[in-house]
Amino acid sequence: MVGENKLKGELRIKGAKNSVLPILAATLLNKGISILHDCPALKDVYSMIEILKHLGCTVKFIGSDIIVDSSGIIDNHIPDELMRTMRSSIFLMGALVSRNNTAVISFPGGCDIGHRPIDLHLKSLRKLSIMIKESYGYINCESKRIKGCDIHLDIPSVGATENIMLASVMADGITTIGNAAKEPEIEDLQKFLNSMGAKVSGAGSNTIVIEGVKSLHDVEYKIIPDRIVAGTYLIAAAMTSSEIVLTNVIKNHLESLISKLNESGFAIKTGNDYIKLFSNKRPKAIDMIITLPYPGFPTDLQAQMTSLLSIAEGTSIVTETIFDNRFKYTEELVRMGADIKVDGRIAVIKGVKNLTGTSVVARDLRGGAALVIAGLGASGITIVEDIEHINRGYENFDENLRSIGANIEKMM
Ligand SMILES: CC(=O)N[C@H]1[C@@H](OP(=O)(O)OP(=O)(O)OC[C@H]2O[C@@H](n3ccc(=O)[nH]c3=O)[C@H](O)[C@@H]2O)O[C@H](CO)[C@@H](O)[C@@H]1O
Ligand SMILES: C=C(OP(=O)(O)O)C(=O)O
Numbered sequence: 536m537v538g539e540n541k542l543k544g545e546l547r548i549k550g551a552k553n554s555v556l557p558i559l560a561a562t563l564l565n566k567g568i569s570i571l572h573d574c575p576a577l578k579d580v581y582s583m584i585e586i587l588k589h590l591g592c593t594v595k596f597i598g599s600d601i602i603v604d605s606s607g608i609i610d611n612h613i614p615d616e617l618m619r620t621m622r623s624s625i626f627l628m629g630a631l632v633s634r635n636n637t638a639v640i641s642f643p644g645g646c647d648i649g650h651r652p653i654d655l656h657l658k659s660l661r662k663l664s665i666m667i668k669e670s671y672g673y674i675n676c677e678s679k680r681i682k683g684c685d686i687h688l689d690i691p692s693v694g695a696t697e698n699i700m701l702a703s704v705m706a707d708g709i710t711t712i713g714n715a716a717k718e719p720e721i722e723d724l725q726k727f728l729n730s731m732g733a734k735v736s737g738a739g740s741n742t743i744v745i746e747g748v749k750s751l752h753d754v755e756y757k758i759i760p761d762r763i764v765a766g767t768y769l770i771a772a773a774m775t776s777s778e779i780v781l782t783n784v785i786k787n788h789l790e791s792l793i794s795k796l797n798e799s800g801f802a803i804k805t806g807n808d809y810i811k812l813f814s815n816k817r818p819k820a821i822d823m824i825i826t827l828p829y830p831g832f833p834t835d836l837q838a839q840m841t842s843l844l845s846i847a848e849g850t851s852i853v854t855e856t857i858f859d860n861r862f863k864y865t866e867e868l869v870r871m872g873a874d875i876k877v878d879g880r881i882a883v884i885k886g887v888k889n890l891t892g893t894s895v896v897a898r899d900l901r902g903g904a905a906l907v908i909a910g911l912g913a914s915g916i917t918i919v920e921d922i923e924h925i926n927r928g929y930e931n932f933d934e935n936l937r938s939i940g941a942n943i944e945k946m947m
Contacts, residue, residue, distance in 0.1 A: 536910045536917050536919075536941065536943035537915070537943075538890075538911055538912055538915065539775070539912070540911070540941055541775055541776065542771065542777035542936070542939045543779065543940050545781075545939075546782070546935055546939060547781075547783045548760040548768075548783045549761060550572075550573035550574050550599070550758030551575075551758060551761035551762065551763070552575060552580070552764075552928050553761075554719075554761075555574050555580060556583055556621075556626065557623070557697045557701070557724050558723070558724060558727045558756070558758065559580070559603065560623075560626035560627050560629075560630040560701060561724065561727060562587070562603040562605050563630045564633060564634055564701070564704060564705065564731070565605065565732075566606050567604070567605065568606075569753070569755075569756070570600060571600065571603075571757075572600055573599050573757050573760075574596070575599075575930040576931075577926065577929070578926045579623060579928070580601075582617070582621050583621075584601070585620075587603060589614070589617060590610045590627075591609045592604060592605045592607060593607065605634075609635055611635045611637045613631075613641070615672065618640055619642075619644035620644055622644065622645030622651065625640075625656060625694060626694070626697060626701060627640060628660065628676060628702075629697075629702035630702075632681070632702060633701060633705055636678055636679065637676060638674075639673055639674070640674050641674060642674070646899035646901075646927070647860070647863075647899055648860060648899050648902075649860035650860075653695075655689060655690065656692075659695055659698070660676065660702055662686050663681050663702055664682040664684075665678040665702065666678060680706075680707050681707070681747075682707050683706045683745070683746075683747055684711075685710075685711045686712050688715060689714070690714075691715060693720070693721065693828075697716075697721060700724060700728065700743065703747065704735070704745060704747065706745070706747040707747055708747055709744060709745065709746050709747070710744070711742060712743040713741070713742055714741055715737070715738075715740075717739055717829050719759060719829065721738045721743075724738070725738035726756070727754070727756050728751075730755075731753070731754035732750070732751045732752050733745070733748055733751060734747075759788075760783045760784050762785065762789050762833075763833065763836060763901075766792045766836045767839050767901075767904050768781055768935075769789075769792065770792075770908055771839075771907075771936065772814065773799070773843055774843050774911055775912050776814045777812075778811070778812070778814070779812055780809055780811045782809045784809065784810050786810060791832045792832070792833070792836055792840075793805070795821055795832065798819070798821050799821055800814075800819040801813075801814050818843055818846065818847040818848070820844060820849030820851040821844060822852065823852050823853075823854070824852070826853075826855050826856050826857050827857075828857070834856075834858060835901050836901070837853060837901070838861070838864050838901040838902045839904055840853065841862075841864075841868070841875070841882060842908045843908065845874070845886065845909065846873075846887060846890060846912060847886035849886055850883065850885045851884045852882070853884065855881075856880065859879075861902075862877045862882050863902060864901075864903070864905050864906060865877055867898075867906055870895055871893055871895065871913055871917070872887055872890045872913075873887060873890060873909075874887055889912070890909050890912060890913035890914070891913055891914050892910060893917065893918075894920065895909075895917065895919055895920070896920045897920065898924070900927045901928070903921070903922060903924045904928070906919045907925065911941055922945070
């Protein structure tokens with residue numbers, strides 16, 4: 536891409552990756568038809584579809600609609616090569632054991648952003664009377680009856696909260712999740728499950744209550760907009776001193792980012808379902824950004840924001856509290872002229888006047904997006920390699936950016 540082009544125009548944000556993936560896993564539960572609207576065409580979504588098909592579902596992806604028929608025979612085994620394609624394959628553990636009483640899976644894959652154990656998932660499912668044995672890299676789950684119980688999470692893990700919800704929807708009795716994650720995608724999963732006849736309440740607060748039901752029915756549902764994709768485009772506009780309007784967004788989901796962009800000197804206007812960012816000046820440094828569980832600043836926007844702050848006036852400090860190795864991309868930003876020092880979970884960013892284009896490598900999804908943002912603002916040509924990471928979370932990233940004025944091409 537050739538940097539320093541102004542962006543101008545409107546983009547509609549599609550459904551959220553982190554909603555559609557657990558919801559696709561949940562389609563196993565109703566033994567019938569699920570129609571999902573506004574689904575993004577992402578590498579992870581295709582991986583999840585492949586797993587559902589392997590298990591015996593019929594799946595069609597037409598336009599932005601995914602139609603899953605899970606009435607057919609459902610296998611109970613997910614091969615290792617499918618499990619490894621992404622982190623979200625772990626959602627199949629709760630859904631599959633709930634549907635089949637047994638599941639044989641292995642450890643999930645995903646971006647290299649630090650240590651990502653699944654101990655909380657395993658511990659919680661065991662509390663629900665699911666017997667879990669680990670051997671030779673496989674995880675064997677079995678339960679005659681899943682039994683509702685009280686679970687208190689040590690960490691408000693998004694994935695563990697969702698896996699418990701999936702496993703307990705049809706359990707005997709009531710399950711309570713204390714210290715649950717509060718991310719909007721968890722509320723979306725609750726709404727989806729309730730639309731198919733489940734009895735889940737409390738998502739969005741730190742206590743979720745799931746009253747087991749005997750059966751579920753067919754469902755049609757629209758996925759919430761992707762707050763991380765929306766945030767990425769807002770930061771891209773800020774980086775290039777541009778003006779863009781995003782539609783199909785939920786402003787409340789982006790409060791922590793909007794507040795930090797305001798602090799950095801950007802004017803943002805919001806309406807019922809749009810956000811507009813207008814900028815014609817260099818960003819101001821931000822004393823402190825700390826990534827935290829929702830409603831705190833999302834770890835999934837940390838890299839993109841650091842990219843922006845690399846050209847800010849002054850010195851910023853970014854602290855990553857969720858993952859233990861999510862600053863790898865900063866080495867690539869430094870190759871573009873950024874002045875960033877990382878010590879463990881803290882990055883100190885001394886703003887430089889401008890970045891310069893060069894060849895850089897995407898090592899993970901959001902780090903890759905951060906490098907594209909850097910390239911859009913940099914002088915000269917930037918080449919971002921290994922963009923398959925970016926395809927995990929951004930539909931038509933290059934096309935969308937080009938449609939609002941970026942000089943960017945995908946090379947085959
Ligand atoms: C598909 C999806 O929704 N992915 C999101 C989800 O990932 P994911 O669900 O993997 O993230 P978690 O909320 O579970 O992870 C938070 C922290 O808990 C730790 N942990 C988690 C589970 C466990 O069993 N043991 C344990 O120690 C993790 O290592 C991490 O340090 O939430 C993250 C945090 O908002 C986001 O960055 C990811 O985009
Ligand atoms: C880390 C992310 O996703 P996942 O949990 O799917 O790896 C992300 O979306 O930034």
